[in-house]
Amino acid sequence: MKLSNVLNALGIILVAFGTILLTPIVVALVEHEYSSVLPFITAASTSIGLGLLFQKYGGFSRNFDDLKRNEGLLIVSLAWIVTAAMGAIPYLFYGLSPLDAYFESVSGITTTGATILTDFSLYPKDFFFWRSLSQWLGGMGIIVLFVAILPQFAVAGRQIFFAEAPGPTEEKVTPRITHTAKALWLVYLLLTLLEIFCLAAAGMPLFDATCNALSTMAAGGFSPNPLSIMGYESSTVTWIITCFMFLAGSNFALQYRFLIQGKPLPLLKNEEFHFYTSIVLFVSVCLCIALLLDGTATFLDAVRDSLFQIVSIITTAGFSSADFALWSVTAQTILFTVMLVGGCAGSAGGGIKVIRVLFGLKYLKREITQIIHPKAVLPIKIDHKSVAEDIQRQILGFLLFYLVLMTFSALLVTIIEGDAAVGIVGTAATIGNIGPGYGEIGPMGSFGGLSILTKIIFILNMIVGRLELIPFLAMLHPDFWNFRR
Template sequence: MRKSTIANALGLILLGIGVIILLPIVVAILEEEYSSILPFLVASVCALISGLICQWRGGWGHNFDSVTRSEGFMIVTLTWVVMAAIGGIPYLFYGLSPLDAYFESVSGFTTTGATILIDFSLYPKDFFFWRSLTQWLGGMGIIVLFVAILPQFAVAGRRMFFAEAPGPTEDKFTPRIAQTAKALWLIYVLLTVVEVGLLHFTGMPLFDAVCNSLTTMAAGGFSPHPQSIMGYQSSASTWIITCFMFLAGGNFALQYRALVQLKPHSLFRSEEFRLYLTIVLFMSSMLGLNLYFSHQMSGADSLRDGLFQIVSIITTTGFSSVDFALWLVPAQTMLLTVMLVGGCAGSAGGGVKVVRVLFMGKYLQREVSQVLHPQAVLPVKIDRTTVPEDIQRQILGFLLFYIMLMVISGLVVTMIEGDAAVGFVGTAATIGNIGPGFGEIGPMGSFGMLSIATKIIFIINMIVGRLELIPFIAMLHPDFWTFRRGC
């Protein structure tokens, strides 16, 4: 790896964030919260100075066309770690400790939605706007944003693009990676604007509509209301958010083809999307029936809350229309099941991803058939295309590391906190970038009371989970840390 290349790329991104972080100042001025201008001004200055230093150390103006895979992984990882540090600076001015500020910022940028806040009344509106904006930026991806807007990354952006959101396939549906990034952001912005309009039309205050829409499309779950979506007591808003959460958990490339290129058949030709839809409909039906018969909820409420919570958890958004931490064990088990699935590849959702679940089902089916027909050649196919052997190994490796990290993290946190629910559910919620769990870290709870060690572990889980383990796995190999001179 070349330090100059990494420093230059990081410097460019920091300069961009230094400008973006000024946006909450506009909200502070509109809401006449003038004392909130300083926190974001300081954060912006820190980002700009850091960016200039990185550019200087990298030798200024750099050609990124020859970025290697290792350099791409390092740039992406450092971007998320440093971005969270910059994004946490404003929180320090509102009384949060450095660790809590970093936790809240990481939770925002990784779209996890796990909060350390306890009393929401202590914070101004621009504070909540920044929380929502960090999720919106992280939902589509920081690197994807800068690949779309910075011409310097027009060629090398491919390495970083897929390092940030590694998946079983590289879904590039336009000739140039920069065009792909712009197309993804186009559909992302379009859906966000439409949701803002619909929520405001149903009676939700404009500020809340903006914040909730930003975090819905990011599959993030931060809401300016301490009781999440439940606090608005609006069935219409709940249904609207359910629909947009479902879209946030779907592949944005397919949605671009369906909505912009007017090819709706693209959605239903995708085996992953069909499985995603099937899981949502089946699990929400089962949960709705459970709520109706075991929790004495009305038919309408059972249908609405069952669908809302299944969509919220499988897309890793983490919104709540009801305090599901109070539900009986069977209902919570259904939520835990979809928590382990996650959204589609190419979506804002986290987790294992539906396409990997689909692959594992086909892989196991192939292995069973191979027992009966040992000489048969039985390729694993998704969307009528054979999955290459290297992709199969990558998926299996991902799943093994995912399980290993979840077990180790769960056991360590359980020993630290003395609570298996916090240990394993909290681990699943942070690695999967879901947010709330059960019990004290439930939808109406907070991660703020956890120990320092647990918060550090969960911070690592959130970053590793957002980057889908691949850069983390690469960093475990000694060869990754080989640096060389040159441009």
């Protein structure tokens, strides 16, 4: 591993991120919140200064053509950790402790949506704008953004692009990775603007429409309204956000082919998309029936809220149209099942990902068949293509480590908090980047009352979950840390 490559890449990213940190100042000036200018100038200056310092020690090199895989993995991991630290600086000016500020920033940039805030009236609009914007930046990926806009990563972008989103397949829509990154961000931006327009047309204030749209397309779920989407008391708004959350959980590369290239068949024939849609519809019907049997909602409200909450949880958006922490155990259990699924590969959603769940089911089906027919050759196919052995091994390894990490984290938090619900659901919500859970960390609750150790564990969960474990696991091997000049 060449340390100069790591320092230079991080330095370039921090300088660019520091520039982005200046954008909330526009909101502060428009809203006459002049006291809020200083926090973001401080954060931007710190990020740019640290970035230049990294580049100085790295020799100000712009050549990353020989970037190695372990260097790419380390750059991505450190980029998320350090940019979250820079993004936390403004929160310190609003009375948050360093740990709470970092928790809030990590939650935003990993699109988790968990919050330690309790009284939203204490904070100005630029605070909520930055919280929403940080989610939007993290939704498509910090690295994907900088690969798209920074020419220095034109060649090396491939290593860090796929290190940030190490799904079971490498999805490209154009031959060059920089063009792919730009294509993905184009779809992301257009859908965000369209949602802002739709929400504003539905009567939502423009500022709220902007923040909610940024959070929706990022599958982040943080709303400037303390009651989330329920606080707007509008069925139209709820249905609009449901539709855009569903898109946020779908593969953006396939949406690019549909919306920009005019090729709908790749999306409509995609097996993962079919399975994703089927899960949403089937589990929504089950939840709707549970709500009706409990007598907690009318038929129309049950249909709307069940579909909204299932889409919100499976895409890991974490919005709420109702306080599902008050629902029956049956309804909460149905919600918990989709916490373990996540969005599609190549989407803004977190979690295990639909494609891995689909593969896991096909793998189990093959194993059962081979008990009866031990000599049969039964390749696992997705979209009529056989899944390569190395990809199968990668997916199975991911599923195993995901389960181990979730179990270990849940047990540890349960011991610390003395509450199994916080331990199990909180772990699933943070590793899956979902956000709210049940009880005190429910949709109308806060993570602020948790212990220091629990917050640290959940911070780690959010980062590792957003990076889909691979960079974290690679760092556990001693050979990863072989540095060279």
